[in-house]
Amino acid sequence: MSTVVPKLVTREFTSPDASHVEDYSIRTNELNLWYGDFQALMNVSVNIKKGIITGLIGPSGCGKTTLLRCFNRINERYGNVTTTGDIEILDKNIYDADVSVRQLRRSVGMVFQRPNPLPISIYDNVLFGMGIHDAFKSLPKSERNDIVENALREVDLWSTVKDRLKSRATTLTLEQQQKLCIARLLPLKPDIILMDEPCSALDAEGIEKVETLIESLRDEYTVVIVTHNMAQARRATDECIFMLLGEIIEHTKTSEMFLNPQHEKTEMYIQGRYG
């Protein structure tokens, strides 16, 4: 997919060592986005590193979910969205004419706020993405079973559901449903997994389990996670991006941000003084 030579032009956001461009999974440059007349993102330039968990934090309406939804171009399903600027995913501008949105969404998976397994069986949910992307019918049944088992094992769901793979996915608990939503991305072997407040519908125990799962995805996948929960951002992320009113205010290591925020607004937000 990434046949284009990586652009090595110096940008203000480029890391000090510009030769390690491939270390970034997502790079945006001067990204602006409007819903109708309302500008939701303003000159967002950000580099998200490969193989780590990056948190997007900020008060409601700051554009963090909008930014996340740019990365797989799912924003475009609302007709009134205008975007300017570049988004490079794996060194390929996703707004280039030769980009297949289908392939983009294959390598950039998404997990939603409310668990949304489809109202089909658990088994079929895991294979749903395969059915869309692959010459699926040629796969022998045993191989399909292996794919389902591996995906469910990876999210620590196999032992719970292995005896009822054919029952409806919507009968699972919310925590299990959210794990299933992660599991169904895995057969597609994505590079990046976007998560939009993946724990906000879960109880404390579910949050802990899903967080453990998210941490286990580190290294193999680049994870970008939007969260409202400061404690979660602190626990579960390696780097944090703080956004306010459509702009990036600060982007540092999570430990740095929480111990030693550079901006007054960041400090006020993470201390819970507003937002």
Next chain:
Amino acid sequence: MSESSPTTSQGFSLRRGIEKVIDFTEPAVVGLIHLCGWSAIIFVMAIFFFVFKESLPAITGLEEGAIQGEVEQLDLVEFTTSPKWIPESAKKPTFGILALMVGTLSVTILSMVIAVPLGLGAAVYVSEFARGKPREILKVLIELLAAIPSVVWGFIGLVVLNPMLVDMTGEPVGLNILNAGIVLALMSVPIIVSVSEDALRAVPDSFREAGIALGANRWEMVYKVLFPAAKNGLLAAVLLGIGRGIGETMAVLMCTGHSVMMPTSIFDPVRTLTATIAAELGEAVRGDMHYHTLFLIGVVLFVFAFIINLTADLIVKGIKVQGNE
């Protein structure tokens, strides 16, 4: 203000007076609402009872109209298996409804073959693809389509479709299964569209996003996400369409050609159960075998409707049970 905030004893007594009136009218209103609820059941039962009662003499036998003192009785085997419907024959009246049943079923099936894809497609378009003005206009037009009286549809079949079919198929007459099937399909489309559009719109948006985020294009999203998610509602839409098809009378009376025969192709004219009742009940001598047999056809139609509704119920319940396991 003073009535609503009882600060004086007079205020209290005024409120009490109003409450007394409410105490009195409340049971009456509750009773009325109960009556409204039960009336539907009462009416259906009353209709069923009346039709059944009027059809019964055909089965049990009938004395007054009998020739030469014999007890006249309907041969039920002949009734269900004979394609011959000659009720007014002076020599030997024959009451066989096989051809009529085949007529009803063939017209209904053909109309569904046309109307289900058309209706589902229109529902998908209205609920998923059309936006803004076109969508609103379409919805109004589809509702308007449902408001056209069936005799107007019959007229269209007779005057517009008939010569067109003659031109296109080369048949001498264009009043046949195909004509009635097309007209009936157009009549059933609005109901299929509106019920299945509701079903599609009831699918949570999160399902759509799940499908899209996994790379599905819009068609795959409709086919692989929406259809499974909305299948109960879509099934209900199709069954309502079938119910409409079996029960429709005036349009099929005008478009089928209304001739009793076992069809061999869709270019053959047929006659339906409903059209037979409509056309002959006014002519039949009240109380004779023909009259009672027409009511027995009504019972057959009841049975059809009952089977369809029961099937729908069972399928919907079956899906639910599966979902709850």
